[in-house]
Amino acid sequence: xxxxxxxxxxxxxxxxxxxxxxxxxxxxxxxxxxxxxxxxxxxxxxxxxxxxxxxxxxxxxxxxxxxxxxxxxxxxxxxxxxxxxxxxxxxxxxxxxxxxxxxxxxxxxxxxxxxxxxxxxxxxxxxxxxxxxxxxxxxxxxxxxxxxxxxxxxxxxxxxxxxxxxxxxxxxxxxxxxxxxxxxxxxxxxxxxxxxxxxxxxxxxxxxxxxxxxxxxxxxxxxxxxxxxxxxxxxxxxxxxxxxxxxxxxxxxxxxxxxxxxxxxxxxxxxxxxxxxxxxxxxxxxxxxxxxxxxxxxxxxxxxxxxxxxxxxxxxxxxxxxxxxxxxxxxxxxxxxxxxxxxxxxxxxxxxxxxxxxxxxxxxxxxxxxxxxxxxxxxxxxxxxxxxxxxxxxxxxxxxxxxxxxxxxxxxxxxxxxxxxxxxxxxxxxxxxxxxxxxxxxxxxxxxxxxxxxxxxxxxxxxxxxxxxxxxxxxxxxxxxxxxxxxxxxxxxxxxxxxxxxxxxxxxxxxxxxxxxxxxxxxxxxxxxxxxxxxxxxxxxxxxxxxxxxxxxxxxxxxxxxxxxxxxxxxxxxxxxxxxxxxxxxxxxxxxxxxxxxxxxxxxxxxxxxxxxxxxxxxxxxxxxxxxxxxxxxxxxxxxxxxxxxxxxxxxxxxxxxxxxxxxxxxxxxxxxxx
Amino acid sequence: xxxxxxxxxxxxxxxxxxxxxxxxxxxxxxxxxxxxxxxxxxxxxxxxxxxxxxxxxxxxxxxxxxxxxxxxxxxxxxxxxxxxxxxxxxxxxxxxxxxxxxxxxxxxxxxxxxxxxxxxxxxxxxxxxxxxxxxxxxxxxxxxxxxxxxxxxxxxxxxxxxxxxxxxxxxxxxxxxxxxxxxxxxxxxxxxxxxxxxxxxxxxxxxxxxxxxxxxxxxxxxxxxxxxxxxxxxxxxxx
Numbered sequence: 028x029x030x031x032x033x034x035x036x037x038x039x040x041x042x043x044x045x046x047x048x049x050x051x052x053x054x055x056x057x058x059x060x061x062x063x064x065x066x067x068x069x070x071x072x073x074x075x076x077x078x079x080x081x082x083x084x085x086x087x088x089x090x091x092x093x094x095x096x097x098x099x100x101x102x103x104x105x106x107x108x109x110x111x112x113x114x115x116x117x118x119x120x121x122x123x124x125x126x127x128x129x130x131x132x133x134x135x136x137x138x139x140x141x142x143x144x145x146x147x148x149x150x151x152x153x154x155x156x157x158x159x160x161x162x163x164x165x166x167x168x169x170x171x172x173x174x175x176x177x178x179x180x181x182x183x184x185x186x187x188x189x190x191x192x193x194x195x196x197x198x199x200x201x202x203x204x205x206x207x208x209x210x211x212x213x214x215x216x217x218x219x220x221x222x223x224x225x226x227x228x229x230x231x232x233x234x235x236x237x238x239x240x241x242x243x244x245x246x247x248x249x250x251x252x253x254x255x256x257x258x259x260x261x262x263x264x265x266x267x268x269x270x271x272x273x274x275x276x277x278x279x280x281x282x283x284x285x286x287x288x289x290x291x292x293x294x295x296x297x298x299x300x301x302x303x304x305x306x307x308x309x310x311x312x313x314x315x316x317x318x319x320x321x322x323x324x325x326x327x328x329x330x331x332x333x334x335x336x337x338x339x340x341x342x343x344x345x346x347x348x349x350x351x352x353x354x355x356x357x358x359x360x361x362x363x364x365x366x367x368x369x370x371x372x373x374x375x376x377x378x379x380x381x382x383x384x385x386x387x388x389x390x391x392x393x394x395x396x397x398x399x400x401x402x403x404x405x406x407x408x409x410x411x412x413x414x415x416x417x418x419x420x421x422x423x424x425x426x427x428x429x430x431x432x433x434x435x436x437x438x439x440x441x442x443x444x445x446x447x448x449x450x451x452x453x454x455x456x457x458x459x460x461x462x463x464x465x466x467x468x469x470x471x472x473x474x475x476x477x478x479x480x481x482x483x484x485x486x487x488x489x490x491x492x493x494x495x496x497x498x499x500x501x502x503x504x505x506x507x508x509x510x511x512x513x514x515x516x517x518x519x520x521x522x523x524x525x526x527x528x529x530x531x532x533x534x535x536x537x538x539x540x541x542x543x544x545x546x547x548x549x550x551x552x553x554x555x556x557x558x559x560x561x562x563x564x565x566x567x568x569x570x571x572x573x574x575x576x577x578x579x580x581x582x583x584x585x586x587x588x589x590x591x592x593x594x595x596x597x598x599x600x601x602x603x604x605x606x607x608x609x610x611x612x613x614x615x616x617x618x619x620x621x622x623x624x625x626x627x628x629x630x631x632x633x634x635x636x637x638x639x640x641x642x643x644x645x646x647x648x649x650x651x652x653x654x655x656x657x658x659x660x661x662x663x664x665x666x667x668x669x670x671x672x673x674x675x676x677x678x679x680x681x682x683x684x685x686x687x688x689x690x691x692x693x694x695x696x697x698x699x700x701x702x
Numbered sequence: 703x704x705x706x707x708x709x710x711x712x713x714x715x716x717x718x719x720x721x722x723x724x725x726x727x728x729x730x731x732x733x734x735x736x737x738x739x740x741x742x743x744x745x746x747x748x749x750x751x752x753x754x755x756x757x758x759x760x761x762x763x764x765x766x767x768x769x770x771x772x773x774x775x776x777x778x779x780x781x782x783x784x785x786x787x788x789x790x791x792x793x794x795x796x797x798x799x800x801x802x803x804x805x806x807x808x809x810x811x812x813x814x815x816x817x818x819x820x821x822x823x824x825x826x827x828x829x830x831x832x833x834x835x836x837x838x839x840x841x842x843x844x845x846x847x848x849x850x851x852x853x854x855x856x857x858x859x860x861x862x863x864x865x866x867x868x869x870x871x872x873x874x875x876x877x878x879x880x881x882x883x884x885x886x887x888x889x890x891x892x893x894x895x896x897x898x899x900x901x902x903x904x905x906x907x908x909x910x911x912x913x914x915x916x917x918x919x920x921x922x923x924x925x926x927x928x929x930x931x932x933x934x935x936x937x938x939x940x941x
Contacts, residue, residue, distance in 0.1 A: 058796070065799050066806040066813040069843055102803040109807045144804065178897055218897040364846040 042074075045082050050093065057086070057099045064106050071110035080107075080121045087126055094135040101130065101138065105145030108152060115152035124149060124159060131169055136176060143173060143183040150190055157191040161200060171209045178221050181213045185224035192231040201232055202239045211248035214256040219266055226260060226272035229253075233279045240283040261295050267303060267312055274299045275315070278323045293333060297323065301337045304344060314382045317344060321389035328397040335394055335401045341408055347387035348414045352376040381426060384418065388429035391415070395436040402440040406447050412437075419456035424467065427460070431473045438480040454481055454492045461500050468509055475504060475515035482522040489523075493531065497523065502538045510552040517547055517558045524565040529573050532566050536577065541584040548588055556597065560604035563588065567611035574615030582621050585612065586628065593631055599640050606635060606646035613653035622654060623665055629672060636677045641686040648681070648689065652696040666700060675700065724927050728937075742767040744905045751903040753780045753889060779892055786885040787878070791820040798888065802895045812891050814844040814851045818858055819884045822875055825861050833862060 044056035060079075064070040074080070086092050086100050104123050108115045118124075127149070130142035150157045160166050170188070174181045188206065192198055210232075213225040233240045246253040260273035274296045281292055300323065303316035324330040334340055391411060395402040406412050415437070418430035434453060437443055448454075460466050460474045482489055482497070501523070504516025520535055547559040563585065567574050578585060585608075592605040609628070612618045622628055635647035651674060655666045669675065681693045742765045749758040750769055755776045762769050778801050785794035795816055798805065806813040817840050824833040837859060845852050857872050864870040874880065893901040900907070909932055916928055930938040 061803070062792075062796050062799055065803065066810065067840070067843060102799075105804065106807055109804075141803075148804070220897055362846050365849055368847075 042077070042079055045079065045086075050091075050096075053086070054093060054096045054099075057096050057103070061099050061103050061106070064103060068110050071107045071114050074107065075110075075114050075117045080117060080123075084121055084123065084126060087130070094133075094138050097130075098135070098138045098141045101127065101141040101145050105141070105148045108145070108148040112152060112154055115149065116154040118149060119152075119155045124155060128159070128166060131166075131173065139173065140177065140180055140183075143170075143180055143187075147183045147186050150187065157187070157193075160187065160191050161197065164200075164204070167201065167204045167206075171205055174209050174213060178216065178218050181216065181221050182224045185210075185213060185221070185228040189224070189228045189231050192228070195236060198232050198234075198236045198239050202236075202242055206232065207243055207246040207253065208248045211246050211251070211253045211256065214253065214260075215249060215251060219269065222260065223266070223269050223272060226257070226269060226276060229257075230272055230275045230279065233276060233283070235279070235283070237283040237285065240280045240285040244280065244285050258291065258295070261299055267308060270299050271303050271312055271316055271319075274303075275319050278319050282322065282325075292323070292330070297330065297334060298337060301334065301340050301343075304340065304347075305338075306343070306346065310350075310379050310383070313347070314379070314386045317347065317383075317386035317390050321386070321393040325393045325396070331394050331396065331398055331401060335398070335404065340390075341394070341404060344387045344390045345408050345411060347383040348410055350380055350383050352379070381423060384414070385426055385429045388415065388418065388426075388433040392429070392433040392436045395433075396439075399440055399442070402437055402443060406437065406443060412447060416453055416456070419453070419460070424470070428467070428470050428473070431457075431460070431470060431477065435473050435477040435480075438477045441483075444481065444483060448481065448488060452488075452491075454478070454488050455495075457481075458492065458495050458497070458500070461504075462496070468512070471504075472509070472511050472515065475501075475512065475519060479515060479519045479522055482519055483525075493523075498531075498534050498538050502535075502543070505539070505543060505547060510550075510555065513547070513550065514552060514555050514558060517555055517562055521558050521562040521565055524562055526569060527565075529570075529576060532573060532577065535562075536566065536581060541581055544584070544588065545591070548591060553598070553601065556592075556601055557604060560592070560601065560608060564604065564608050564611055567608060567615075571615050574611065575617045578612060578615060578618035578621060582618065586621055586625060590628065590631075593635075599643060602635075603642050603646050606643060606650060610646060610650040610653055613650050616659065619654055619659075619661070619665065622650075623668060629669075629674075633672070633674060633677060636674075636681065641684075641689050644681070644684075645686070645689045645692055648678070648692045648696055651678070652692060652699060655696065655699045657699045662699075720925065723925060727927050739767070744903075744908070748903040748905045750776065751889075751893065751898075751900075753783055755780055779889060782892070783885045783889060786819065786888065787881050789819075789823045789826070789881065791816060791823055794888070795820075798892075802892065805891060805895055809891060810844065810847055811851070812887060814841070814848070814854075815884050815887055817841055817844065818854065819881065821858055822861075822880070825858075825867060826876055830862060 042056060042060065044052050045060070047053050047056070060074070064074060083100050083103060087097055104118060104127070108118055124146070127142045127146050131139055133139050133142070149155055160170070170184050174184045188201060192201060206228075210225050210229055213221055216222055216225070229243065233243055243253055247255075257273050257276050260269050261277070263270065265273075277291065277296045278300075280286060281288065281296075297320070300316045300320040304313050304320070308316070320334065324334050391405055395405050415430050415433050418426050419434070421427050421430070434457075438448070457474045457478055460470055461478065466474075478492070478497070478501075481492060497519070501516045501519040504512050504519070507513055507516070520539065524532055524535055544559065544563070548556055550556050550559070566577055567585075589605050589609050589612075593602055595601075609622065609632075613622055622632075632647050632650060635643050636651070638644050638647075651669065655662060655669060675697075678693055678697055681689065682697070684690045684693060742761075746758065746761060746765075746767050746769055749761060750771065750773075753776050755773055758769055758773055758776070761767070762773075778797070782794050782797045782801070785791075785797060795806070798816075806816075817836075821833055821836055821841065824836060837855075841855055845855050858875060861867040861870060861872050861875060867873065868876055890901040912929065912932070919926060920928075927937040930936060
């Protein structure tokens with residue numbers, strides 16, 4: 028006998044009757060089969076092995092079969108999907124999903140509901156992709172129409188939609204299919220399970236979707252507003268899970284910017300999330316509450332400050348880092364199945380510990396993002412700093428990422444840089460991440476931002492970082508495709524070169540190379556250009572002989588760079604940087620020649636002195652001032668030359684300038700004139 | 703004596719004071735008002751929760767308090783309960799699978815108790831071979847899944863070792879009370895699956911609260927007339 032495209036031997040088992048020509052016998056056999064497999068994993072596997080799925084599928088598809096029998100078959104499928112990943116896969120392979128989806132349009136309510144519930148079970152398995160519900164727009168709208176039939180139906184549909192809502196596209200499809208009103212109706216249910224499922228669905232649908240958030244903000248059904256429901260469910264009379272989901276929804280909507288804070292966040296949502304982080308709560312809730320809280324306060328310093336003093340949050344979160352599961356008695360002489368179960372349990376707990384650490388680092392990263400006082404408190408809390416540093420070397424990428432973010436926030440503290448970060452070698456793991464080709468772009472980005480902070484001049488770890496190849500690494504970053512990485516590369520070099528020794532400056536120039544400098548100066552990202560100019564300014568700073576050394580090697584290219592920028596279409600800010608660079612060159616000894624002997628540059632200086640932007644004027648005047656500085660050798664000759672081309676005339680003109688800073692610089696310059 | 707009668711009294715242990723205490727307590731107790739409507743609702747809730755349909759219908763007529771649900775919905779639960787109490791386990795499981803097909807997949811401990819009862823019924827009828835086969839086919843899997851059940855399973859199988867299981871140390875398993883226990887467990891599970899307000903009657907909840915409150919008072923060594931016989935509402939003499 029062949030059913031579909033599966034060859035099935037006539038089974039010698041008790042299930043012969045499934046193939047009986049008499050419908051009553053078939054009905055009895057189906058019922059019997061159902062009772063047999065519910066509760067027994069072995070039986071489920073046997074059914075699949077004996078190839079009975081094809082026959083069952085047949086029974087569903089044949090139009091003459093009694094709906095009662097079909098309902099039983101559907102329930103059998105639901106039960107089989109709860110067996111193992113293997114049995115679930117077999118269902119998928121036998122095309123059961125499509126058939127059940129078709130079954131949803133059946134007129135028999137019992138059969139329809141059975142199909143719904145079985146679908147929920149089937150999609151629970153990793154083997155079955157839920158994308159299929161989007162294959163036909165009618166499916167979604169039909170699912171929504173089934174919601175009001177019963178509590179079980181609403182719960183099932185909500186679960187399906189929550190599972191199926193995995194992307195922005197999904198969110199938008201659901202938004203436009205009438206989901207808002209349907210969800211709103213389910214939220215009026217008096218049954219807690221239904222309330223929770225509806226809330227979970229809603230959370231999935233508004234996450235990072237401003238458009239959706241707007242729509243849900245103004246949704247109402249049966250005279251009650253959706254927002255009204257959600258705020259109601261943050262109340263403490265509800266289960267923790269319900270409070271958590273409601274708070275999550277409000278957090279997402281708030282972050283989408285769809286409503287103004289008028290007390291709801293500070294007095295309801297934030298305290299709720301803080302409370303749900305506590306030890307008394309279930310671990311899954313603690314994790315979700317912490318992650319949501321981290322997201323809520325991420326970019327708002329006021330919220331960070333409030334959270335930092337809320338209900339011992341810092342201590343509570345620190346305890347995440349020390350969490351251990353309840354001690355369990357080890358039973359002696361365990362069977363294989365029990366051993367498997369124990370292993371599963373242990374794996375689950377290890378995963379929970381990991382999730383807790385990640386969540387804790389996210390909370391700390393958000394808390395310490397903007398406020399120095401909070402950072403100080405955090406580093407004084409055990410075991411925060413050592414956990415963060417330790418986690419930088421964790422085998423799990425996600426944990427490493429969360430630790431880097433935390434470190435980044437903390438590295439914005441000057442005090443920390445000077446003290447704690449010297450005690451803990453944070454830079455080592457950071458450098459490892461930066462030099463590993465396998466690192467994700469996101470990790471490299473945050474790690475390099477952190478490194479930039481660590482390279483500030485007063486940081487004691489600066490030397491060690493240099494020794495381990497920081498210059499090469501940063502130069503490498505400047506060549507990356509991602510503009511943020513290029514920015515961090517050049518920013519790092521800029522910080523590195525500030526007030527630093529000649530050898531470091533030389534190393535930077537040599538490693539980076541003048542070609543790369545020019546490339547960076549022509550970068551599409553204006554920030555990159557600015558920081559490159561900043562780097563050049565730093566290289567041309569401090570001591571005269573630094574300036575002279577660099578200009579003796581790269582003078583020509585540096586002047587070309589200045590001209591390049593001044594002739595470009597860039598903004599005033601950028602050009603100001605170039606003029607400052609020029610002023611620095613003018614500060615050296617031998618380097619002065621570069622400017623004075625360059626007719627073109629002198630002409631430009633003159634025109635900038637007369638520019639309508641006072642900042643540019645001031646920068647040009649400072650340059651002139653440096654050139655004619657009386658105490659320096661060759662000053663007279665230079666002054667004579669500049670006088671010849673009319674620079675002093677312009678200076679005299681500018682004596683009456685309105686801007687006080689400009690006026691002062693002009694006066695200083697004129698004072699240098701010896702005649 | 704100062705304010706707050708009870709607390710100060712507990713410091714003095716003389717006999718006269720104890721009598722005085724009891725009188726004061728009972729006096730205050732007598733003053734507490736519990737509206738009739740509340741009591742009626744409690745009774746109705748108990749009847750509905752436990753599945754006493756006819757009694758609930760009569761009570762509805764006689765007291766005027768509404769059951770607030772269609773009492774015909776109780777039929778399913780009642781049929782299952784009746785089947786269990788009659789020892790017809792196959793029928794009970796079949797009915798349960800019709801009513802809530804996912805329940806026994808999700809609650810294997812409940813399934814174990816139902817199957818255990820099936821085994822007990824086979825033992826009761828002295829169908830020893832069938833009993834052993836049944837145990838091997840079904841209960842072994844339960845034992846593998848959950849070590850909790852092993853002890854209970856052992857006791858049940860031990861019945862087979864006796865010539866007359868009714869006089870063995872495990873004879874309690876064969877009693878009708880055991881069937882009742884399983885029936886209650888199933889009843890509770892069904893109520894939960896039906897998203898009922900509570901799987902327990904509110905009357906049971908109130909009594910639990912009473913027991914808890916008494917335990918708390920005992921912990922703090924307060925002397926008061928303790929209700930020891932809940933069913934009869936009798937107080938113990940404070941000695």
